[in-house]
Amino acid sequence: MPNIIFYFTGTGNSLKVAKDIAKEVGDTTIWPIGKQHKLSGKYESIGFVYPVYCGGLPAAVERFVKELDIAENKNAYFFAVCTSGAMGGGLSNIKKIIAEKGGKLSYGENIKCFANYICMYPMAKNVDKKAQLQAEATKTAACEIKNRAVKPILRNGLISLFHGGFVKSLKSKDKGFNISIACNSCGICEKVCPVANIKIMDGKPSFGGHCEQCVACIQWCPNQAINYKNKTQNRGRYHHPEITVGDIINGIKL
Numbered sequence: 001m002p003n004i005i006f007y008f009t010g011t012g013n014s015l016k017v018a019k020d021i022a023k024e025v026g027d028t029t030i031w032p033i034g035k036q037h038k039l040s041g042k043y044e045s046i047g048f049v050y051p052v053y054c055g056g057l058p059a060a061v062e063r064f065v066k067e068l069d070i071a072e073n074k075n076a077y078f079f080a081v082c083t084s085g086a087m088g089g090g091l092s093n094i095k096k097i098i099a100e101k102g103g104k105l106s107y108g109e110n111i112k113c114f115a116n117y118i119c120m121y122p123m124a125k126n127v128d129k130k131a132q133l134q135a136e137a138t139k140t141a142a143c144e145i146k147n148r149a150v151k152p153i154l155r156n157g158l159i160s161l162f163h164g165g166f167v168k169s170l171k172s173k174d175k176g177f178n179i180s181i182a183c184n185s186c187g188i189c190e191k192v193c194p195v196a197n198i199k200i201m202d203g204k205p206s207f208g209g210h211c212e213q214c215v216a217c218i219q220w221c222p223n224q225a226i227n228y229k230n231k232t233q234n235r236g237r238y239h240h241p242e243i244t245v246g247d248i249i250n251g252i253k254l
Contacts, residue, residue, distance in 0.1 A: 001044035006068075007251075008033040008050040008061050008194060010214025012243030013083045013113040015251065017138050018049040021081070024142035032251040033064045034194040045077040046070070046103075047145070048094060051113075051214075052084035057093045058212050059170060060195050065097045079107035079145050083134075091153045107145060108153040111137045116238050118215055119176075119228040123236040131241050174207035176229045177217070183225035189217035191249045220245050 003025055007018035009032070022028035025045070031037050033050065050061045057065075070076070078098050082090040091108035098105045114130040115121070124130070144151070174197065185203040193216060197208045205217065205226065218226045219237050227233050239245075 001042055003028040003045040003047070004039070004043055005030045005047040005049060006033050006037070006064065007031070007048075008058055008064075008214075009243075009248065009251075010051070010192075010194065010212075010216035011114075011116045011219045011238055012240035012248060013116065013134070014049045014051055015247060016240045016243050017081055017083055017111060017113075017134070018047075020135065020138045021047065021049070021142040021145060024139070025146045030251075032194060033061055034196070037068070039069060039073055041072070043073050043076050045079065045145070045148075046073060047079045047081070049081045049083065050090075052082050052090035052110075053213065056089045058214070060212050062093065062097070065094055068101075070098070070101050070103050074102040076103065077107070077148050078103050078105045079109075080105060081108070081141060082110045083113045084110065095153045105153060107149055107151045109141045109144075109151065111141060114238060114240070116215065116219065117213070118218055118232050118235050118237070119213070120231075123238045127238065127241055170211060170213065171209055173213055174209060174211035177205075177207055178227055178229070179204050180225045180227065182223040183221075184223060186222065188220055188222065188245060188249075189226060192216040192220045192245065216248065220248070 005018045005022055005028060007014045007030055009015040018030045022030050050058060080091055080094050095105040111134060113134050114127060183204060187200050189205045190198045190200050195210060195212055197211050198205050198217060218232060219239055
């Protein structure tokens with residue numbers, strides 16, 4: 001039977017992990033969270049790869065998993081991989097959702113990736129080193145997933161305490177974005193947004209009020225024309241070195 005991995009990504013960390021796991025497991029489709037999907041037929045394994053935002057699931061990931069119909073796949077091998085340094089409730093939350101649907105999350109892992117939340121801190125310089133460590137950790141996880149390993153799902157409750165407030169604040173978060181005169185109306189920000197929150201209007205990006213704070217728009221803008229408040233103007237930009245803007249866009253277009 002085939003396998004499928006659903007991923008949520010802004011700067012490519014989760015997409016890279018999903019691609020590497022798919023390559024190791026074989027016969028695996030990867031699909032972007034944010035695009036509706038109906039499972040057709042039975043799958044041997046169903047996986048989810050996503051970052052952790054403020055100790056919990058990105059709101060888009062939670063909605064997607066809750067809406068995913070697994071009626072024909074309750075006995076599939078479910079796995080989840082967080083791409084973040086602090087997983088909080090990022091695994092236990094998805095475990096609960098899958099259990100409520102009659103499935104079982106058999107495997108969960110947290111892979112430390114390059115920290116990319118530019119709204120809070122400058123981007124580090126050790127991109128290549130972090131990418132190598134990510135690749136090594138992904139290889140280990142991929143082999144375990146391929147062999148259908150069972151791994152306990154842990155929770156860091158202290159970190160996850162902040163998640164509820166973060167989610168509630170999302171509706172107003174995109175009010176902090178500002179566009180400089182460097183914008184050339186290329187439309188990349190609209191194309192890379194995983195939740196279609198950006199539309200180009202009168203030649204400039206307009207935000208729709210359902211931002212996930214993945215910061216793809218800031219990080220992928222070729223002219224660094226998008227900033228958050230007064231925090232990011234002098235900060236470097238980041239995306240996974242092995243993921244291109246085309247990879248992000250083509251995934252969303254599926």
